[in-house]
Amino acid sequence: xxxxxxxxxxxxxxxxxxxxxxxxxxxxxxxxxxxxxxxxxxxxxxxxxxxxxxxxxxxxxxxxxxxxxxxxxxxxxxxxxxxxxxxxxxxxxxxxxxxxxxxxxxxxxxxxxxxxxxxxxxxxxxxxxxxxxxxxxxxxxxxxxxxxxxxxxxxxxxxxxxxxxxxxxxxxxxxxxxxxxxxxxxxxxxxxxxxxxxxxxxxxxxxxxxxxxxxxxxxxxxxxxxxxxxxxxxxxxxxxxxxxxxxxxxxxxxxxxxxxxxxxxxxxxxxxxxxxxxxxxxxxxxxxxxxxxxxxxxxxxxxxxxxxxxxxxxxxxxxxxxxxxxxxxxxxxxxxxxxxxxx
Amino acid sequence: xxxxxxxxxxxxxxxxxxxxxxxxxxxxxxxxxxxxxxxxxxxxxxxxxxxxxxxxxxxxxxxxxxxxxxxxxxxxxxxxxxxxxxxxxxxxxxxxxxxxxxxxxxxxxxxxxxxxxxxxxxxxxxxxxxxxxxxxxxxxxxxxxxxxxxxxxxxxxxxxxxxxxxxxx
Numbered sequence: 001x002x003x004x005x006x007x008x009x010x011x012x013x014x015x016x017x018x019x020x021x022x023x024x025x026x027x028x029x030x031x032x033x034x035x036x037x038x039x040x041x042x043x044x045x046x047x048x049x050x051x052x053x054x055x056x057x058x059x060x061x062x063x064x065x066x067x068x069x070x071x072x073x074x075x076x077x078x079x080x081x082x083x084x085x086x087x088x089x090x091x092x093x094x095x096x097x098x099x100x101x102x103x104x105x106x107x108x109x110x111x112x113x114x115x116x117x118x119x120x121x122x123x124x125x126x127x128x129x130x131x132x133x134x135x136x137x138x139x140x141x142x143x144x145x146x147x148x149x150x151x152x153x154x155x156x157x158x159x160x161x162x163x164x165x166x167x168x169x170x171x172x173x174x175x176x177x178x179x180x181x182x183x184x185x186x187x188x189x190x191x192x193x194x195x196x197x198x199x200x201x202x203x204x205x206x207x208x209x210x211x212x213x214x215x216x217x218x219x220x221x222x223x224x225x226x227x228x229x230x231x232x233x234x235x236x237x238x239x240x241x242x243x244x245x246x247x248x249x250x251x252x253x254x255x256x257x258x259x260x261x262x263x264x265x266x267x268x269x270x271x272x273x274x275x276x277x278x279x280x281x282x283x284x285x286x287x288x289x290x291x292x293x294x295x296x297x298x299x300x301x302x303x304x305x306x307x308x309x310x311x312x313x314x315x316x317x318x319x320x321x322x323x324x325x326x327x328x329x330x331x332x333x334x335x336x337x338x339x340x341x342x343x
Numbered sequence: 344x345x346x347x348x349x350x351x352x353x354x355x356x357x358x359x360x361x362x363x364x365x366x367x368x369x370x371x372x373x374x375x376x377x378x379x380x381x382x383x384x385x386x387x388x389x390x391x392x393x394x395x396x397x398x399x400x401x402x403x404x405x406x407x408x409x410x411x412x413x414x415x416x417x418x419x420x421x422x423x424x425x426x427x428x429x430x431x432x433x434x435x436x437x438x439x440x441x442x443x444x445x446x447x448x449x450x451x452x453x454x455x456x457x458x459x460x461x462x463x464x465x466x467x468x469x470x471x472x473x474x475x476x477x478x479x480x481x482x483x484x485x486x487x488x489x490x491x492x493x494x495x496x497x498x499x500x501x502x503x504x505x506x507x508x509x510x511x512x
């Protein structure tokens with residue numbers, strides 16, 4: 001028997017939080033989770049999706065803040081903003097509060113531009129939620145930094161438990177490259193060309209989360225190194241790298257598939273927000289299916305199709321009325337299994 | 344050693360996503376509980392070697408819960424605490440005692456009132472009964488006898504759906 005959406009919601013939440021814990025533990029958050037070893041972790045996409053999902057796991061949320069104090073220098077803050085503008089991520093206001101908190105602990109001026117509160121911040125929205133969806137109570141004087149961003153929580157205290165990221169796995173390649181050559185678009189471009197036979201500036205800009213002009217300029221300069229090749233195909237210039245040579249140097253094992261985590265995480269976050277919406281419990285199955293259908297068509301299916309995973313998207317046209325709901329739960333299970341196997 | 348906190352929570356299987364540190368609440372010598380402060384130098388040395396070997400923070404094994412005058416051991420452990428311990432023998436020189444779920448509820452309630460945040464979600468993951476929470480609340484109120492603590496404690500109990508326990512205190 002197919003469960004109702006309200007019964008299904010906690011299962012999805014647990015699976016998504018497991019995924020986040022696995023990736024963050026590999027990046028240096030201290031936690032009791034199986035390390036993520038195979039595919040590359042995208043730190044900015046992970047951070048953005050965590051700004052929404054970790055509100056249901058205060059321990060993870062605070063562990064991230066601890067992590068930012070240690071490893072925040074390797075986060076590409078501009079890229080976070082670009083991804084949040086480009087894709088439907090809901091966590092940007094929370095990210096602004098995180099940036100402000102990190103600014104106070106890590107003294108990193110690069111966080112300052114992202115740390116400005118929204119003009120509409122009222123200090124009344126709970127930051128964390130209990131398992132039943134009700135707000136986690138704030139028992140003492142609220143944290144002033146989060147309050148300035150419109151979120152109520154008890155005072156954050158850095159437990160100093162975060163460590164540096166794992167270096168002996170492919171998953172942290174982006175952070176390793178940033179530690180080696182600095183935080184710039186070139187790290188993603190190098191990683192992309194390492195895991196793909198070739199790429200056009202437009203395609204790389206889209207999947208890596210940069211402006212096309214940034215990518216064109218970076219690739220043009222990288223060409224001058226003599227390590228990249230390019231060829232014209234139609235109206236596009238395609239770039240490539242001797243991935244066998246570079247792979248031996250930069251990868252620990254077989255080349256993993258390239259996953260467009262910003263698209264994948266954005267789609268999963270949208271689905272979670274659909275499930276977690278307060279109005280969902282009071283809706284009829286038909287109304288739930290109708291809202292879901294619009295969401296799938298508007299953004300989720302497109303982002304899943306662009307994620308790099310070879311799994312069929314949701315068949316919103318083939319399943320009319322409320323028959324969409326069991327299809328949705330079955331297909332989302334497939335997607336979550338596939339995502340889990342990437343690590 | 345007698346362990347509480349994250350590692351003991353993992354053992355219960357109810358809270359898996361804790362941080363990696365091991366919190367010592369007491370030491371056990373010849374069957375008698377004693378203060379973990381100061382930590383025995385040989386234990387500290389061994390812990391630092393393990394930290395080096397496994398890349399853990401230097402204080403991964405610590406006595407933070409029973410540190411100082413306000414520590415859990417110093418202020419008094421819940422009644423029946425030692426009878427409820429379970430243990431695992433790791434070697435001739437190392438036996439680890441894990442605290443019981445009921446004592447976790449005591450400690451987590453105290454931490455929830457004191458610090459809020461994830462301690463509250465940990466507490467709820469232990470699914471305490473009203474009677475267990477009442478016992479924990481009465482114990483916690485012996486650790487902090489201030490009116491302010493009692494006020495926050497009752498507010499917490501009401502906000503997590505244990506109004507009847509709050510009324511009984």
